[in-house]
Amino acid sequence: MSISFPPTTENNSNSLQPTGWLRFISFSLDHKVIGLQYLVCGFIFYLIGGILAGAIRIELLSPISDFLARDVYNQVLTLHGTIMIFLWIVPVVNGAFGNYLIPFYVGARDMAFPRLNAVAFWMIPPAGLMLITSYFINGAAQSGWTAYPPLSITTPAAGQIVWIVSVLLLGGSSIFGGINFIATILKLRRPGLKLMQLPMYCWAMLGTSILVVLSTPVLAGTLILLSFDIVAHTGFFNPALGGNVIVYQHLFWFYSHPAVYIMVLPAFGLVSEILPVHSRKPLFGYTTMVYSIMGIVVLGLIVWAHHMFTSGTPPWMRLFFTIATSFIAVPTGIKFFNWVATLWGGRISINSAILFSCGFIVNFVLGGITGVALAQVPFDIHVHDTYFVVAHFHYIVYGGSVFVIFSSIYHWYPKFTGKMLDEKLGIIHFALTFIGFNLCFAPQHWLGLNGMPRRVAEYDPQFTLINQISSVGALLMALSTLPFLWNIIYSFLKGETAGNNPWHALTPEWLTTSPPPVENWPGEAPLVIKPYGYGENRSDEGNPPLNQD
Amino acid sequence: MLQKTAIYTISISLLVIIGGIWAEDNLNLLPVIASSNAPIYDELFKVLFVIGIILFVGITGLIIYSLIRFRKKPGQLGDGMAIEDNLPLEIFWTAVPAIVVLFVGLYSYDIYERMGGMQSLSSNSHDHQSMNSEGRVWGGIGLTSQKATGGNSLPKIDVDVTALQFAFLFNYPEGEIVSGELHVPRGQPVSLKMESKDVIHAFWVPEFRLKQDIIPGQPTVINFTPTKTGRYPIICAELCGPYHGGMRSTVVVEEPEEYQTWLKENSKQPEMEL
Numbered sequence: 001m002s003i004s005f006p007p008t009t010e011n012n013s014n015s016l017q018p019t020g021w022l023r024f025i026s027f028s029l030d031h032k033v034i035g036l037q038y039l040v041c042g043f044i045f046y047l048i049g050g051i052l053a054g055a056i057r058i059e060l061l062s063p064i065s066d067f068l069a070r071d072v073y074n075q076v077l078t079l080h081g082t083i084m085i086f087l088w089i090v091p092v093v094n095g096a097f098g099n100y101l102i103p104f105y106v107g108a109r110d111m112a113f114p115r116l117n118a119v120a121f122w123m124i125p126p127a128g129l130m131l132i133t134s135y136f137i138n139g140a141a142q143s144g145w146t147a148y149p150p151l152s153i154t155t156p157a158a159g160q161i162v163w164i165v166s167v168l169l170l171g172g173s174s175i176f177g178g179i180n181f182i183a184t185i186l187k188l189r190r191p192g193l194k195l196m197q198l199p200m201y202c203w204a205m206l207g208t209s210i211l212v213v214l215s216t217p218v219l220a221g222t223l224i225l226l227s228f229d230i231v232a233h234t235g236f237f238n239p240a241l242g243g244n245v246i247v248y249q250h251l252f253w254f255y256s257h258p259a260v261y262i263m264v265l266p267a268f269g270l271v272s273e274i275l276p277v278h279s280r281k282p283l284f285g286y287t288t289m290v291y292s293i294m295g296i297v298v299l300g301l302i303v304w305a306h307h308m309f310t311s312g313t314p315p316w317m318r319l320f321f322t323i324a325t326s327f328i329a330v331p332t333g334i335k336f337f338n339w340v341a342t343l344w345g346g347r348i349s350i351n352s353a354i355l356f357s358c359g360f361i362v363n364f365v366l367g368g369i370t371g372v373a374l375a376q377v378p379f380d381i382h383v384h385d386t387y388f389v390v391a392h393f394h395y396i397v398y399g400g401s402v403f404v405i406f407s408s409i410y411h412w413y414p415k416f417t418g419k420m421l422d423e424k425l426g427i428i429h430f431a432l433t434f435i436g437f438n439l440c441f442a443p444q445h446w447l448g449l450n451g452m453p454r455r456v457a458e459y460d461p462q463f464t465l466i467n468q469i470s471s472v473g474a475l476l477m478a479l480s481t482l483p484f485l486w487n488i489i490y491s492f493l494k495g496e497t498a499g500n501n502p503w504h505a506l507t508p509e510w511l512t513t514s515p516p517p518v519e520n521w522p523g524e525a526p527l528v529i530k531p532y533g534y535g536e537n538r539s540d541e542g543n544p545p546l547n548q549d
Numbered sequence: 550m551l552q553k554t555a556i557y558t559i560s561i562s563l564l565v566i567i568g569g570i571w572a573e574d575n576l577n578l579l580p581v582i583a584s585s586n587a588p589i590y591d592e593l594f595k596v597l598f599v600i601g602i603i604l605f606v607g608i609t610g611l612i613i614y615s616l617i618r619f620r621k622k623p624g625q626l627g628d629g630m631a632i633e634d635n636l637p638l639e640i641f642w643t644a645v646p647a648i649v650v651l652f653v654g655l656y657s658y659d660i661y662e663r664m665g666g667m668q669s670l671s672s673n674s675h676d677h678q679s680m681n682s683e684g685r686v687w688g689g690i691g692l693t694s695q696k697a698t699g700g701n702s703l704p705k706i707d708v709d710v711t712a713l714q715f716a717f718l719f720n721y722p723e724g725e726i727v728s729g730e731l732h733v734p735r736g737q738p739v740s741l742k743m744e745s746k747d748v749i750h751a752f753w754v755p756e757f758r759l760k761q762d763i764i765p766g767q768p769t770v771i772n773f774t775p776t777k778t779g780r781y782p783i784i785c786a787e788l789c790g791p792y793h794g795g796m797r798s799t800v801v802v803e804e805p806e807e808y809q810t811w812l813k814e815n816s817k818q819p820e821m822e823l
Contacts, residue, residue: 279629341635
């Protein structure tokens with residue numbers, strides 16, 4: 001039996017690839033370059049989406065519609081949702097960290113399909129630019145990120161069509177990425193490395209990619225049918241022509257509920273990498289973590305109709321989706337208890353990475369609790385489409401995924417750049433983000449329970465004070481990006497040199513130089529069979545020695 | 550040592566539970582109760598709130614405790630304990646949430662049944678054949694809600710609702726009234742048959758704890774029994790266009806006599822017109 005190691009291909013593929021900073025704006029095939037391209041590109045879109053959020057919060061300072069024109073307000077909220085989901089969170093938790101880390105974790109020199117990988121990234125900037133420029137040319141889509149017909153059929157067609165085309169491009173990019181991750185994780189593993197020895201992020205990405213490949217095509221098909229309804233006046237979803245609007249909702253949520261897991265499962269994986277390193281303990285309950293990821297994948301595909309409890313779904317369907325949705329709390333709960341157990345008895349370094357990860361746990365637990373409540377049909381009937389739901393999903397996608405993105409940047413920045421980030425600025429960033437976020441979104445639960453619907457520019461004057469408090473929180477969140485940006489730029493230029501493995505971590509990306517060379521390791525890829533082998537009184541059998549710098 | 554830990558754990562848990570119940574009772578989290586539906590809803594809310602507070606405070610407490618108790622002190626070297634798993638513990642925190650979730654699911658099913666939600670609306674589709682050729686009426690809350698409150702003896706009031714960008718119109722077949730406000734008598738069941746002229750709207754009265762999307766092409770029914778007089782907002786909850794935020798109306802719950810007066814004053818009187 002012959003064991004084949006990844007071939008060393010130094011000095012033969014570099015001729016066509018630019019070097020230096022130019023490679024970051026080129027069609028580079030290096031997974032690390034592509035990962036950072038995703039990250040920087042996503043962050044730029046995050047800032048744009050953040051400005052739009054700011055516009056929404058300024059409009060809501062007063063109970064009357066006075067800051068933005070009414071149709072502009074609807075365009076702004078549509079763009080905010082679309083940008084934050086499809087151009088920031090999905091590409092960054094999957095594309096950025098997935099591309100950077102997965103080849104290291106499986107012991108490969110690159111992704112399975114490097115060219116497809118570069119194509120997947122380069123579909124994103126044009127899609128994003130098209131979406132944003134549509135606002136300046138003909139007006140952007142104004143039917144929300146859900147684009148429910150008949151509203152999406154009756155609002156100005158140009159903006160809606162641009163929206164559909166860019167979401168199709170972004171969906172295509174996501175599918176390319178998903179196929180690439182599945183192939184890399186299953187087929188490019190270093191000889192001798194078993195599936196159950198992989199770092200947890202690989203499992204999270206495998207589960208996520210399965211969801212991407214199964215559900216994104218459904219969204220693409222749905223949006224193509226919707227575009228026929230708009231352009232060719234077909235009647236798939238147009239009740240005036242005998243179409244059915246509920247069918248659209250089923251198809252849309254068949255993708256868009258799994259999309260929530262596409263945004264949070266990779267985040268779960270990243271947290272599982274960060275917590276053991278900084279608490280110097282093995283990841284607690286590796287096996288149950290793997291099974292719970294797969295449990296979430298399976299359950300995640302059969303819960304979509306809980307978004308439609310007020311749409312007139314039949315009773316049996318409501319009952320089924322209530323129970324299925326509630327049960328997602330079980331595998332998710334396992335993961336949270338395992339993280340707490342990972343921290344328990346550790347030797348925790350209190351730094352920005354661990355603070356953002358713990359902030360994520362606290363926020364996500366609250367979002368999860370309101371999620372289980374929303375899964376209950378009678379509860380949902382009152383608060384569906386209100387600020388309660390707005391608060392809930394911001395706790396999931398911002399309090400969850402975005403906190404993890406920041407945590408991951410603090411954790412892997414030394415690997416990306418070879419420089420350390422400033423901890424003081426990092427802790428200021430965390431404090432501002434955590435306080436601002438909770439100040440912004442916690443009061444919104446009350447708004448929803450008491451009668452404020454979502455997606456409105458005007459509201460009952462009794463809600464003015466709470467909305468103003470919420471806007472102050474949003475201002476703090478906006479301010480929190482300043483120390484972060486300063487930290488990123490200043491540390492890159494003048495930061496302390498990090499060395500190869502500043503955290504003394506055991507996962508394979510730390511067992512090479514910072515930043516790593518083009519083919520990841522100068523020699524043979526290391527075999528890491530115990531990626532979480534921390535702890536007192538143990539020999540790290542099979543693992544390379546800790547400090548290599 | 551173990552005894553001490555157990556005592557601490559139990560007393561802290563009790564404190565959290567009592568705190569949760571206190572918070573639910575003393576914080577004003579929901580609007581006034583104005584329909585027979587609302588007290589049932591608030592019962593469910595209370596249970597979910599208490600469970601939620603216990604879980605949230607518990608996990609947050611554990612995280613903060615860990616960060617303080619197990620933080621790396623200056624000069625400390627080495628790693629934490631090398632614990633990889635603990636099967637009984639993992640079974641425990643799989644089984645307990647599963648039981649809690651199952652309890653919550655069944656309890657909310659019971660609540661929903663009491664609200665009349667599990668009653669199939671298509672069973673009385675023959676009443677609506679004229680308006681729905683498919684013999685299907687869509688809706689959330691069925692007619693049992695009135696049986697539950699004993700309002701069976703009173704006849705139900707039928708109102709046809711038309712939703713359009715950006716208003717609700719209420720049409721009373723009895724008296725041929727078309728009104729921009731919904732007037733209903735206290736204590737009598739009301740059945741709204743709702744239709745949309747253009748896009749999806751939603752009928753929401755927070756004080757009734759009721760919401761139903763109004764779907765174009767599909768007649769939608771919602772039933773409720775108001776229990777408290779007053780003026781409450783009717784809010785469109787589904788994004789329906791630029792003036793979505795302004796698509797509001799009022800439901801006026803009146804004493805039955807006042808309602809009859811309103812009905813008489815506003816109904817068309819053909820003999821007068823002739």
